[in-house]
Amino acid sequence: MSFQISLQPDGQQFPATADQSLLDAALAAGLLLPYGCRDGACGACKGKVLSGSFEHGAICAGALSDADRAAGMALFCRAQARSDLVLEARNVRRADDIPVKKLPCRVHSLKRVADDVMILELRLPASERFAFRAGQYIDLLLADGRRRSFSIANAPHDAELLELHIRLVPGGQFTPHVFDGMKERDILRFEGPLGSFTLDEHADTPIVLLCGGTGFAPIKSIVEHARHLGIRRPMALYWGARQADGLYLDALAREWAASIPDFRYIPVLSGLSDNDGWQGRRGLVHEALMADFPDLSAHQVYACGAPAMIEAARADLSGRCALPAEAFFADSFTFSTT
Numbered sequence: 001m002s003f004q005i006s007l008q009p010d011g012q013q014f015p016a017t018a019d020q021s022l023l024d025a026a027l028a029a030g031l032l033l034p035y036g037c038r039d040g041a042c043g044a045c046k047g048k049v050l051s052g053s054f055e056h057g058a059i060c061a062g063a064l065s066d067a068d069r070a071a072g073m074a075l076f077c078r079a080q081a082r083s084d085l086v087l088e089a090r091n092v093r094r095a096d097d098i099p100v101k102k103l104p105c106r107v108h109s110l111k112r113v114a115d116d117v118m119i120l121e122l123r124l125p126a127s128e129r130f131a132f133r134a135g136q137y138i139d140l141l142l143a144d145g146r147r148r149s150f151s152i153a154n155a156p157h158d159a160e161l162l163e164l165h166i167r168l169v170p171g172g173q174f175t176p177h178v179f180d181g182m183k184e185r186d187i188l189r190f191e192g193p194l195g196s197f198t199l200d201e202h203a204d205t206p207i208v209l210l211c212g213g214t215g216f217a218p219i220k221s222i223v224e225h226a227r228h229l230g231i232r233r234p235m236a237l238y239w240g241a242r243q244a245d246g247l248y249l250d251a252l253a254r255e256w257a258a259s260i261p262d263f264r265y266i267p268v269l270s271g272l273s274d275n276d277g278w279q280g281r282r283g284l285v286h287e288a289l290m291a292d293f294p295d296l297s298a299h300q301v302y303a304c305g306a307p308a309m310i311e312a313a314r315a316d317l318s319g320r321c322a323l324p325a326e327a328f329f330a331d332s333f334t335f336s337t338t
């Protein structure tokens, strides 16, 4: 049995069966709703059910609060229809024809750029052309069937290798292996490209880029893509970390600021003492952004980081700086230890 799902405000419709997530049903119909983890954990797919009945499915409490539930919100990557539904969904795009593939790849290089950050480069089979959009991610497929999601840090025009920025998760099942066991020429498998966090190339508004830690990876892809296209929109990059070594490609960001017209870079550290010698900005990175941009009504913001940072930025930038809801593009990542 299938139900009819309608999207507001744009009016698109698609069918969904009772055992299909609303996100999967939308993707099957060629509609790209915002999403990230597809696992009920990151909150990127959260939206409001305006009418109809549905099951929430298995979700992480942090991704959908009791207040969200009371307000009729659902995680579309988990929710399943039990009747025809009307959903509120913004930033819906037509899914394009970039195919999602499962491919083998070989570890080309491993470069430790901070105590807890490794840059991993993967070489694809020579016979394969792998297309993706700047800002998307891949899932590395582990031998036991589990997956780990990592953003692609290089731009699509420069995709001979895939660059991933991997943060060590102490006690994790995968990332300690990247730091201690993985070697050049090891074979991995992945699936991708995935995710809806991509640059809106048709807008002409200034761009504000906001990231924490290895959330820099998809931002790097977007900046290099925009530079390649010759996009002239003003860009400001706010990169937050606890300590200076968390800004593991600080020199690259400074090079962008020196060489890309109308590009500013503002590093922000949150874990410092008063007498550490840091001359730059301090505190929470999205608060530094708000101090500089009290009116974001004519901007787009692209944000990548931990879910708490993304949720705080979403609420504060729209609530206090007039950022339109549809102008906030986010990719929030979770660190799995299982």
Ligand code: FES
Pocket: 035, 036, 037, 038, 039, 040, 041, 042, 043, 044, 045, 046, 063, 075, 076, 077, 078
């Ligand atoms: S919670 Fe649905 S995509 Fe992450």
